[in-house]
Amino acid sequence: MRITPDFFVILSVILFTIGLIGVLIRRNLIIIFMFIELMLNAVNLSFIAYSYKLGQVDGQIYVFFVMVLAAVEVAVGLGLIMLIYRNKKTLDVDDINIMKN
């Protein structure tokens, strides 16, 4: 069995779905954050796969963008999580609901 780019696409879909479900069902903010990273990387994988399949370099460029964005997001997101924890003494997202209505 030859490994084709389609495998990577399927893998990326599986990873993305896991990430999405994880974001939806977990309550700890750091875990949610990690699942988001997983989703981003799943998307990266599919970009690479299609880039290879179509023989175009565009997808790889997008991946670099996403990586940079992810790094920035981690920096800001972790900072926010730190502040939330200091103020609320919890990271349960269901308890962080002061912005409702």
Added chain:
Amino acid sequence: MKTLLIFIPILPLAGFLLNGIFGRSFPKKLVHRIAIGTTGISFLLVVITFFKFLSLHTESIVINYFTWIKAGDFVANFGFLLDPLSMVMLLVVSGVGFLIHIYSIGYMWNDIGYNRFFAYLNLFMFSMLVLVLANNYLLLFVGWEGVGLCSYLLIGFYFHKKSASDAGKKAFIVNRIGDFGFVVGLMLMFFTFRSLDFNTIFTSIVKKGYGVESGWGVLTVIAVLLFIGATGKSAQIPLYVWLPDAMEGPTPVSALIHAATMVTAGVYMITRSNAIYSRAPHALFIVGLIGSLTALYAATIGIFQRDIKRVLAYSTVSQLGYMFTALGVMAFSAGIFHLMTHAFFKALLFLGSGSVILALHHEQDMQNMGGLKKYLPITCLSMWAATLAISGIPIFAGFFSKDEILWRSKIDPVKGHMIFYILGTVAALITALYMFRLMFLTFHGKSRMSEEKLSHVHESPKSMTSVLIILAILSTIGGFVGMPGWTGFPNVFEKFLDPVFRFMPQKVVSHLHHVVESQPAGKELLVTLISIVVAGLGVLIAYIIYIKKEALPKDEEKLGFIYKLIYNKYYVDEIYNFFVIQPIKWFSTNVLWKIVDVAVIDGIVNGYAYLTEGLSTVVARIQNGFIRSYIGWIVLGGIGILYYIILNFIR
């Protein structure tokens, strides 16, 4: 000529701006020097224009300065029209206005609002001069509204007095009713002729061959609508009610605005529109009937009024009625002639009464006057000249003009019956009666003032008395420019005005000439004799009652019902209040306020507010603060978009 004419109205405007903006910090002397200087030079320019106009021997001069409004095929120019009619009006307005400015120095000297008064007076001069100079109806309307505004401001000059500010509002609102008719008339005129320019309209009437309308044609409707405007401004039945109340203003204002100039704007406007009116006999009949009824009606109210200025106010209404009677029988030049002489003698009467009022420290009730002849000799003498003039005693100005009107209404070519003449003659009797009553009660008989008060009475300053003297001379000799035919002298005035009526239909002009010429020679003299006898009768009655019997205003109360009815002005104000004002109030409160405003307008606005609020409460539920639910919504949305894209992709 172009630059000369524009300066005539611009100068008073400059005076208004100077005094209005900086007047507070000016010394009093500078204030009146500016005001009188500007109107004085303006009057001088009018005189120069007059002689230039005479030397030019033209029918009319039209000068357009710039296009004022342009919209589609509607064009209104800022332009002036100089013809004999506007020339006469210019002379009267600027001349009498100038004199009254001088008089005001003495009268208003101790008043707080000295600069305000002169600023308003100058603004009035500007508006009135624009009114008479305008070469189209729209610019005329600007002046028309401008003088209305000044009238309002000056009636309410003592605004801290409630009665004065009420009177100002009344004048403004009543005029608004008339103006409504006027504006509708203007619209109809533009709709018919596609223009509001005097010359364009009149020439197109002639060119398109509009004949004399037998029924209610478009010209008749326009004429009636314009006349509604005139009833407001010129205080005719049914809109005269504001004028007597306008006496709340300072006396020079009553003289200038509410007697000599502004109130005659309606007469001027109708004379200006003679091309329309001469083709609308129905409208003419209405004008004449309203005019002659007003002449008689207002005169009767004058008999029992106690306030010296109110007598003169009703007298003004009555005299304006005469002018409209003249217009109603197409004796346009006679109407303008009476306008001119009336400007002299009525301004004089008001200024004289102002002199009396000032001397008596603002006492206006004739019950408390009497025997003032000794103390105010110049005022008394000059007022006598005006009284003789208004009563139609021969030689004095009013005799010629009033007689001309009575004569022309006797031979009325429009309807051919005598109603205008009879009403006018009876009014002439009453005019003589109430004017002599006023004079007898004020200047003759025993003084009814306390010794202490009487010792303070003294003749007015020179600036005032000199104006009285000039006006007295004009009231005496002013009539000689329009001598009737039987005297053998030419009627200079009528001849001068003749070019103004060149747009009248030929048929009507020749008919008018025929009617006037075909009268038997002695008939006009007979009519004149009748009016002299009638005036004499009025004088006699007044003499018997107020000199021989020494009756006083309070003795008149014995007449009971009639006295009460007339003293209370036939309860017209009360009737208007009951039939017009109360229904409007009721309608405004119960319909416009409680239904239209509260229920409909507020309902719509509040309804939107409630709708928004209701929708937001529903939408706000989604924002529940659970991040995971937000993510869920995002996922749902993402799936939705994805579904849409895939669907399109498959297709």
